Amino acid sequence: MDRLMDIPSSAELKRVVVVGGGFAGLNFCKRLKDERFQIVLLDKTNHHNFQPLLYQVATAGVEPSSISFPFRSLFAGRKNFHIRMCEVLETDAETQEVKTSIGRLHYDYLVIATGCDTNYFGNKALEENTMALKTTAEALYNRNHILESFERAVDTDDTQEREKLLTFVVVGGGATGVELAGALAEMRRFVLRKDYPDLDVDKMRIILVDGKDRLLFSFKPKSSREAEDYLRYRGVELKQKTRVLGYENEVLRLSNEEIPTANVFWTA
Numbered sequence: 001m002d003r004l005m006d007i008p009s010s011a012e013l014k015r016v017v018v019v020g021g022g023f024a025g026l027n028f029c030k031r032l033k034d035e036r037f038q039i040v041l042l043d044k045t046n047h048h049n050f051q052p053l054l055y056q057v058a059t060a061g062v063e064p065s066s067i068s069f070p071f072r073s074l075f076a077g078r079k080n081f082h083i084r085m086c087e088v089l090e091t092d093a094e095t096q097e098v099k100t101s102i103g104r105l106h107y108d109y110l111v112i113a114t115g116c117d118t119n120y121f122g123n124k125a126l127e128e129n130t131m132a133l134k135t136t137a138e139a140l141y142n143r144n145h146i147l148e149s150f151e152r153a154v155d156t157d158d159t160q161e162r163e164k165l166l167t168f169v170v171v172g173g174g175a176t177g178v179e180l181a182g183a184l185a186e187m188r189r190f191v192l193r194k195d196y197p198d199l200d201v202d203k204m205r206i207i208l209v210d211g212k213d214r215l216l217f218s219f220k221p222k223s224s225r226e227a228e229d230y231l232r233y234r235g236v237e238l239k240q241k242t243r244v245l246g247y248e249n250e251v252l253r254l255s256n257e258e259i260p261t262a263n264v265f266w267t268a
């Protein structure tokens with residue numbers, strides 16, 4: 001798009017364009033309160049996403065509105081502060097311009113705070129068939145998928161199909177995977193038992209797969225042990241030193257076995 005973005009410009013103010021209103025971009029904008037600068041915050045969405053509680057949205061523990069904070073409310077009343085919802089497609093350091101889905105914009109200073117994306121290590125099938133957990137939209141998709149699996153499991157008289165629907169596999173034993181597996185175990189204990197009396201709760205399997213020999217590898221070994229003990233106590237099956245090779249036709253292929261499942265979460 002070749003249009004220039006409609007942002008007021010002034011010779012006295014240097015323009016700082018901030019791409020991304022996650023933790024980094026948001027804190028940068030909050031702290032840069034200086035009359036010499038105009039700030040333009042560009043983000044694909046119009047709100048900040050509090051990622052640490054996404055797993056709670058995915059497992060129906062909290063509502064999306066509790067972890068989404070509109071930029072326009074956060075920065076209401078700030079002078080020389082502009083917000084545009086758009087995707088930044090390119091930056092050009094020579095012309096000092098960003099190219100976005102709604103037009104070009106000149107900058108004096110550019111802050112790129114676009115975060116990171118889920119890594120599927122190049123495996124397209126995993127990207128297409130598993131559930132990620134980085135945005136509110138993905139958390140809501142996961143929530144619907146989990147509840148739909150319960151509904152379908154209640155209704156089927158095919159034992160194998162029911163087992164597949166009630167098998168939940170989380171791939172990745174970092175903080176997100178551990179939290180998600182724990183929240184699924186809580187869901188089995190509190191939600192499933194109460195809301196789905198026709199289902200045999202004990203048939204719901206929660207499996208956490210990880211390539212390393214201990215969960216929470218970047219934490220101290222004591223924390224790993226405590227997390228492992230707690231998850232086992234809550235009935236989560238741990239498959240460690242195990243790699244995922246693929247997921248097709250609702251069968252998850254691991255380095256040492258295959259698991260039929262309709263629900264695979266990718267937090268690697």
Ligand SMILES: Cc1cc2nc3c(=O)[nH]c(=O)nc-3n(C[C@H](O)[C@H](O)[C@H](O)COP(=O)(O)OP(=O)(O)OC[C@H]3O[C@@H](n4cnc5c(N)ncnc54)[C@H](O)[C@@H]3O)c2cc1C
Pocket residue numbers: 019020021022023024025042043044045047048049051052053054055086087088089113114115116133134175176
């Ligand atoms: C499920 C989950 C749980 C977590 N739990 C914790 C925790 O308990 N404690 C902890 O310390 N950390 C936690 N983290 C990590 C933490 O959330 C991240 O480290 C942090 O969000 C990174 O901040 P960021 O600003 O770099 O990126 P992000 O928060 O990812 O923000 C990037 C922003 O850039 C925007 N953006 C990206 N590309 C473009 C583009 N091309 N154009 C316009 N906008 C763009 C996005 O829309 C987004 O708003 C968790 C992460 C996840 C996913």
